[in-house]
Amino acid sequence: MPSEHHRFLILGAGPTGLGAALRLLELDGTDFLLIEAAGQAGGLAASLVDDQGFTWDLGGHVQFSHYQTFDRYMELALGREGWIDHQRESWVWMRERFVPYxxxxxxxxxxxxxxxxxxxxxxxxxxxxxxxxxxxxxxxxxxxxxxxxxxxxxxxxxxxxxxxxxxxxxxxxxxxxxxxxxxxxxxxxxxxDEDNLSWGPNNTFRFPLHGGTGAIWDGLAAHIPERHKHFGDGIVALDAERRHATTASGACFSYDQLISTLPLDRLCQLVGDPALIERTARLKYSSVHVVGIGLRGQPPEALRTKCWMYFPEDDCPFYRVTVFSNYSPNNVPEPGATWSLMAEVSESPCKPVDAERVVADAIRGMRATHLIGEEDPILSRWHRRLHHGYPTPSVERDAILRDVLPALEARDLYARGRFGAWTYEVSNQDHSLMQGVEIAERLVNGREELTLFQPNLVNGRYNVWPYPEWMEKR
Missing domain, CATH: 1.10.3110 (protoporphyrinogen ix oxidase, domain 3)
Structure with missing residues (x-):
């Protein structure tokens, strides 16, 4: 029998789950429980410190925003002084030269x-x-x-x-x-013969002064009272008919409505509906190997102001490398005396990767592309594989989502977030948090969700709160 009943269960304390939880708190403290398998918040936006004292993000994350509400939550997370502002310097390395992005x-x-x-x-x-x-x-x-x-x-x-x-x-x-x-x-x-550098929504961005990107989500999670959190114990079974969810420890919770940020294919496996399992098994995604290389010394002159670089050629395994120590001096154990590079390597059935060799291959690639020298002293070799890294916008994706998301909602299951809704075009941190905020508004107040269902609209403007569309319908 369930040990507790909640109006809302939220699965996953990444940006989407936290956005839903924070908005429910603001809506007169509506009853909910936020369940997270890991011991910390952040999901794919978490950060870790390795044994040598280098901080690493789970991929290349930066903070920029399409939303007034997201900006408000960022200030809640780290205040006004907890950030470093950056002018984007992104480059393409090819033909033995850097080409600006x-x-x-x-x-x-x-x-x-x-x-x-x-x-x-x-x-x-x-x-x-x-x-x-x-x-x-x-x-x-x-x-x-x-x-x-x-x-x-x-x-x-x-x-x-x-x-x-x-x-x-x-x-x-x-x-x-x-x-x-x-x-x-x-x-x-x-x-x-002039460079054009200014395009894009992230031509300026900011980054936490301490703790990497994960510090943002740890900071927001700290604003959620403990009675609303159940961390370190993820869902392993879901009875959608009886509305019961069971965790790895055996705790059982009943609910009225469930907001899931789990990967959509995993959620459907938990539901156990063969038709939904078959449909979501056709969704495509890539895994990502994140490789962190911590070094003694200072970055070479060519990298001193660069943020991230793209690598289309086959002399290296990675598609992107971030000069992570440039984001914040506190990302390394000895600012000024150590520095760091963070590489990302994609994997799929179409592009297999040897996990045993990926770190060594990344180091060879960094030398081949002149990011580091043969004699540069390496202090840290860090590696993490993200099984669900990128939700691929495959040709069949939209038809699958049109079938699966409404079928889940008929069971009062609302899949949102980077992999919950599988919609890459609105899967940045600001989008993901706002998917959580908007589903909370929809379930409590009947508001329209704009981010998931009108991505071109929200991406084409700065979205003030409450949205003009909401006010027009009052």
Missing amino acids: PFQYNLHRLPGPEMWSCVQGLMAAAESASGERPADFEQWILRTFGQGMADIFLLPYNFKVWAYPPAMMNAHWVGERVAVPDLRAVLKSICL
């Missing part, structure tokens, strides 16, 4: 023949433009950028980061994630 606006950095190949392809794409909807992401790349940029950068890089061929992905997710080229801007950059 976005690549398509900095072609003047390429060798002449490749620069011309990119321009030819872009002009051909512009001349043959049509209103026909692309069938997949590869087709979108070719129609938007042309063959030159596709071959030189976009196709190899996107396979490297997603671990699936772009032809297996849809093009609906792109939105603000990819800078669509303006031919005049491209040609201006080439003719004037």
Whole structure:
């Protein structure tokens, strides 16, 4: 028999679960219990300190925002003084040189023949433009950028980061994630031999002064009273008909409604419905190996101000490397005398990775791309594999979600978050937290969820609270 009953159970204390819990607290302390398998908050946005004293994030996270409410919660987490502000410096390493991001606006950095190949392809794409909807992401790349940029950068890089061929992905997710080229801007950059660096929602960002990204979510979790938290003991069984959830320790909780941030395929396995299990088994995702390399000394001059770098070529296994010690001096044990690089390597059935060799391969790749030298003293070799790393926007994803999410909601199960709703285009930390806030508002006050169901709307503006759409319907 259940030991407790709660109006809401929230599964997972990552950004989405915390967003739901904090909003429920604000809504007159509505009864809920936040259940987390780990002993700390943060989920995929948690941070860890290794045995040598280096701090590592679970992947490359930075703080930027589309939401007034998210900004309010960030101040609640760390105050106004707990941050370092950064101007983004992101680069592409290829052809033995750094090209500023976005690549398509900095072609003047390429060798002449490749620069011309990119321009030819872009002009051909512009001349043959049509209103026909692309069938997949590869087709979108070719129609938007042309063959030159596709071959030189976009196709190899996107396979490297997603671990699936772009032809297996849809093009609906792109939105603000990819800078669509303006031919005049491209040609201006080439003719004037000038860099174009300002594109994107994260051209400025901030980072916690202490504790890595995880400090944010630990700080927010500290504002939730202990009676609302059950940490270190995750759900292992779910009876959706009787509305009972059982944890690994044997604790059993009943509920009226359940908000799940678990991966959608795992939630459906817990529910046990064969049709839902079969549908979600077709969802695609990549795993991510995060490799942290802590070094003695200081970063070389070429890296002293860089934030992160993309790597499309096959002389290294990683798709991105962050100069993590540049984010905060407190990410290393001896600021000024030690520094750190954090690499990410994707894995999928289409792109297998040898976990036993991935750290050594990453170090070889860092040397091949001149990030570190052969003699640089390495103090720390840290590795963590994230089984569910990126929710892949595959060609079949949207049809699966249209079937599965309503079927779960008919059972009062609400799947939200990066992997809960499997919607990459709204899976940054700000989006994820707001998915939690919005589902709480919907279940308590009947409000519309904008982030999950209207991603282009929320990504195209700064969203003030309460949303204008809510006020119009009063």
